Each structure stands twice: as structure tokens, then as C-alpha cells.
């Protein structure tokens with residue numbers, strides 16, 4: 001689960017990690033008031049969306065306006081907020097359609113001496129969280145990793161004992177952090193690692209992590225993603241969810257207890273089991289098609305859930321054909337067959353439907369379908385199903 005920069009910074013403040021003073025504004029007038037309240041000569045107006053690259057990103061309807069901008073007066077803050085709020089911001093992470101900005105963060109201008117990078121993720125190969133830092137802050141870290149990987153330094157740490165002081169000193173040496181900044185770095189890095197573990201994060205990224213003119217370390221940007229499997233331990237964090245930022249089809253699917261991920265292709269997939277869903281997508285690609293989604297209806301889905309799954313698939317304008325690929329284990333083929341009929345009754349099929357059923361109650365399931373008046377292309381096996389659906393999608 002992703003959260004906004006302003007929410008992440010609030011969590012950082014609580015963990016005693018240094019962040020600049022800032023105020024959230026939802027109207028241009030609030031942005032002007034925020035500038036005055038901060039009381040400095042310089043502030044930065046920052047669009048709040050669940051995507052990075054805002055500083056280089058531009059507003060869709062006004063390519064002059066970037067998503068992060070320095071302002072020097074309340075009037076200017078108001079003008080910039082007006083340009084940004086309610087409009088779509090397009091960055092390298094949003095896709096061409098951009099994301100609507102519903103709030104901006106007005107933040108005190110920071111005196112930047114150096115821009116570093118700090119990130120924490122789980123290293124699955126090692127089985128430990130890993131702290132990564134780089135001297136190349138403010139840049140796209142994927143580019144740094146590709147072009148100058150020697151400038152990224154890593155330290156794994158034990159989740160119970162946390163990052164050790166000697167590890168901080170090692171990293172400070174690599175980053176050429178000296179003098180009193182070492183103390184600031186120690187508190188910063190160790191608090192970040194602690195926060196990562198305590199809040200069950202899957203990602204924490206501070207880019208840039210700034211060394212100020214007076215040698216303090218401060219988080220200028222903050223991105224936090226939580227492990228959704230651990231959300232039951234953090235009811236307070238669940239409140240930070242912003243559904244407006246999420247894909248509406250994915251939200252609907254989540255409410256129906258379905259695992260759904262929107263993709264860019266034109267073949268809708270309705271499958272039971274994550275493994276079968278992955279191999280179905282592979283097969284579609286192998287035969288020259290592009291899946292429009294990943295959808296796992298799960299083992300114990302009921303007719304109404306599967307009907308909802310059809311509704312979500314068929315509502316996607318990109319979908320030109322649907323492949324139903326079911327291996328009945330706990331899930332019965334009759335449940336799927338009845339759901340197909342129910343969905344046909346409720347929403348109708350505007351695109352060809354290819355069905356491959358196998359497993360529990362398959363004969364009964366096939367019979368239900370063949371005796372109905374729903375127009376279905378039946379497939380005998382996986383390859384046959386993939387070929388037929390790719391042909392049907394054109």
C-alpha cells in the first residue's frame with residue numbers, strides 16, 4: 001500500500017527523523033496561507049500523487065507548470081497551487097494519462113549542500129532488510145544502478161538489533177560524510193531502519209536525502225510503501241490509504257475478494273489460482289497476444305464473485321476477447337459455468353469468450369454451457385485456448 005509524501009513525512013516526524021516544516025493545502029488560498037504560516041522567504045509547492053518524478057513532470061494542460069516548484073511569495077504559492085490542483089500531473093511513473101492532484105504540500109525551502117539517496121527494501125535472496133545509500137541523490141536510482149552501480153552502497157541489517165553504529169560509519173566513509181554530519185547520519189539512518197521494521201514497510205525511499213549548509217541530514221522527499229499482508233497489525237496506517245490514487249477496477253476487485261492487476265493488453269483473463277493465472281498470461285504472450293489483466297478468482301469463489309469478475313473485465317474498453325481458464329480443484333467447473341450464464345444475463349458479452357474448463361465437475365460444467373444459448377468458443381487444452389483467444393482478439 002502506497003501513501004503520499006506528506007503522510008510519509010508525518011511518520012518520519014513521529015520517528016524523530018528530520019524533515020522540513022510543511023503544510024498540506026487543498027485549495028490555492030490554503031497554499032497562500034501556508035506560505036505565510038511557514039514564514040520563510042522561500043517555499044516549495046509540491047504536488048501530492050502516488051508517483052515519483054514530480055519535479056521533472058509537467059501538468060498535462062499546461063506544460064510550463066512542473067509538479068515541484070520553488071516559490072518566493074504567498075501570491076506565487078497561490079498561483080502555482082492553482083495551476084496544479086485539480087489537474088493531471090504527468091511524470092515518468094504515471095503514464096501519459098497522468099494523475100489528478102488533489103492536494104499540494106507547501107514546504108519550507110531547504111538550504112541544499114549535497115543531495116544523497118537512501119532506500120530500504122527487503123533483500124529476498126539474503127532474507128534480510130537492506131539499507132542502500134548513494135552519493136547520487138535526486139536522480140532516478142534505476143539509472144544510477146544501471147550506469148554507475150559502484151556509487152550505490154549497501155548494508156544488510158538484522159530486523160531485531162537494527163543497523164549498527166559501525167555500519168553507519170562504513171557508509172559515511174563511502175559517502176564522504178564527515179565531522180558533525182556523522183552524528184546526524186547515525187541518527188537518521190538508524191531511525192529509518194527502525195521505522196522500516198516497525199511499520200512493516202516493503203519500501204522506504206528518501207531521494208534526495210539532503211546534507212544542509214550547516215551539515216545536518218534532512219529528508220527532502222519521502223516515499224513509503226507498506227506490506228499489505230501486515231496491515232492487520234496497523235489499523236492506524238490503513239487510514240492513510242487514498243483510494244482516489246488507486247486503479248478503480250483494482251479497488252472494485254479487492255472489495256469482491258479477487259486478486260486483480262490491470263495491465264495494458266487486450267485479452268481479459270479469468271483464472272483460478274495465481275500460478276495458473278501467471279502461466280495463462282505467459283501462454284497468451286507466447287502465442288502473440290497481450291493480457292489485459294491478471295485475475296485470480298481464488299479457490300473458493302462464489303457465483304456472485306465470479307460474476308463481479310466478469311463485470312470488471314468487460315468494463316475495460318481495451319478488452320477485445322476474454323479467456324476463462326479454470327482448473328477445478330476446490331473451485332467447481334459448475335460454479336464457473338453458472339457464473340458465465342449469470343454474467344451473460346446481467347451484463348451481456350460484447351466480446352468473444354473462450355472457455356477452457358478442466359477438473360472437478362467438468363462434465364456438468366460443460367453441459368451447462370453447451371445447453372445455454374450463450375455464444376462460447378470452447379477450448380480443449382491450454383495451447384488451444386491461447387491460440388483461439390489470440391485469434392478472437394484480432
Ligand code: ADP
Nearest residue numbers: 044052053054055107108109110138207208221
Ligand atoms: P520527485 O522525486 O517526485 O521529483 P522531490 O520531492 O524529490 O520530488 O523534489 C524534486 C526536487 O525538488 C528535489 O530533488 C530537490 O532538489 C527539490 N526540492 C524538493 N523539496 C524541496 C525543499 N523543501 N526545498 C528545496 N528544494 C526542494
Ligand code: MG
Nearest residue numbers: 052207208221
Ligand atoms: Mg524525489
